[in-house]
Amino acid sequence: MPNAIEITELRKSFAVKLKGRTSTVEAVRGVTLSVKSGEIFGFLGPNGAGKTTTLRMLTTLLPVDGGNAAICGYDLVRQPKEVRRHIGYVGQLGGADMEATGRENLILAGRLYGMNRHDARNRTNELLDVFELTELADRVVRTYSGGQKRRLEIALGMINRPKVLFLDEPTTGLDPQNRANLWEQIRKLQEGGTTIFLTTHYLDEADALSDRLAIMDYGRIVAEGTPLALKNQISGDVIQIRLSNEESEQAKLRLEKLSFIHETRLEGDNLYLYANDGARTLPRVFEFLETEGIRTQSITISTPSLDDVFLKQTGRLLRDVKEGIA
Numbered sequence: 001m002p003n004a005i006e007i008t009e010l011r012k013s014f015a016v017k018l019k020g021r022t023s024t025v026e027a028v029r030g031v032t033l034s035v036k037s038g039e040i041f042g043f044l045g046p047n048g049a050g051k052t053t054t055l056r057m058l059t060t061l062l063p064v065d066g067g068n069a070a071i072c073g074y075d076l077v078r079q080p081k082e083v084r085r086h087i088g089y090v091g092q093l094g095g096a097d098m099e100a101t102g103r104e105n106l107i108l109a110g111r112l113y114g115m116n117r118h119d120a121r122n123r124t125n126e127l128l129d130v131f132e133l134t135e136l137a138d139r140v141v142r143t144y145s146g147g148q149k150r151r152l153e154i155a156l157g158m159i160n161r162p163k164v165l166f167l168d169e170p171t172t173g174l175d176p177q178n179r180a181n182l183w184e185q186i187r188k189l190q191e192g193g194t195t196i197f198l199t200t201h202y203l204d205e206a207d208a209l210s211d212r213l214a215i216m217d218y219g220r221i222v223a224e225g226t227p228l229a230l231k232n233q234i235s236g237d238v239i240q241i242r243l244s245n246e247e248s249e250q251a252k253l254r255l256e257k258l259s260f261i262h263e264t265r266l267e268g269d270n271l272y273l274y275a276n277d278g279a280r281t282l283p284r285v286f287e288f289l290e291t292e293g294i295r296t297q298s299i300t301i302s303t304p305s306l307d308d309v310f311l312k313q314t315g316r317l318l319r320d321v322k323e324g325i326a
């Protein structure tokens with residue numbers, strides 16, 4: 001079976017005008033990756049990394065500048081119609097008509113895909129059932145909660161029984177309970193055989209949901225693999241020390257000389273120490289800080305997260321970039 005998605009050197013630039021001058025934004029700078037059939041593939045990255053642009057190219061909504069992709073074996077550039085027949089896409093804005101009912105939205109979508117009335121109705125009932133929307137089916141979408149609307153939008157993306165479903169930040173704006181519920185729905189779609197490619201800037205979402213993921217930054221893939229393999233790249237535990245004086249650079253230099261610390265990284269006032277056995281190392285770190293007179297505000301210990309992977313690859317924290325701090 002061919003890979004569900006095979007992307008080779010995909011590129012996209014935009015011309016932007018600022019104060020009368022035109023410059024170029026290289027949104028996607030040569031992305032190469034493959035997604036296996038039946039996988040949930042997470043596409044993680046901070047705002048502006050190029051995730052949506054990649055997704056819009058893969059779904060034929062935006063012409064590619066360079067490179068190509070094959071989706072379910074169909075050539076994105078030469079066979080866009082075939083590609084469209086085999087995919088579903090749920091964008092950030094959603095596509096439901098707020099003034100129509102859930103049922104009407106689904107039936108209309110089915111008809112637009114060329115289904116006859118009977119098939120469109122049957123498929124609608126199936127999807128209402130899968131997404132637990134049957135009770136709301138005849139209410140206008142405007143009255144749905146955020147989570148219910150999102151479920152309907154994903155149902156709309158599934159109307160044509162796509163082999164590959166593209167979801168752009170499917171859980172943004174949802175509360176934790178609705179996010180967990182949507183993750184369940186996404187897993188159910190995977191069990192039904194759909195390949196899912198989703199963008200997210202939630203670390204926990206990428207970690208919990210994806211079989212494999214790629215981390216994107218400034219239009220490039222900076223890391224790719226299973227969440228576990230990526231986290232295992234960062235061997236051992238992470239000790240985070242929040243320093244309270246201005247000599248953080250000095251503190252880093254002194255701490256990195258310790259034999260039981262195999263890597264250090266400084267982010268503002270936060271010093272990250274990577275050690276094989278965090279629990280055993282911690283008392284020795286305390287002792288050292290005390291003898292050296294290095295003052296700290298807090299010390300925490302954790303196992304590596306995808307944030308540490310991003311930090312290792314880019315020198316910045318994903319969480320900070322996302323919040324616009326870096």
Ligand SMILES: Nc1ncnc2c1ncn2[C@@H]1O[C@H](COP(=O)(O)OP(=O)(O)OP(=O)(O)O)[C@@H](O)[C@H]1O
Pocket residue numbers: 014015016025026027045046047048049050051052053054201
């Ligand atoms: N139509 C456009 N014209 C000009 N620049 C654009 C256009 N679309 C995207 N960009 C720029 O391309 C870069 C990548 O944007 P993109 O929306 O793909 O990022 P993203 O990773 O999806 O971010 P987010 O998480 O905020 O959705 C950004 O610098 C953005 O400003």
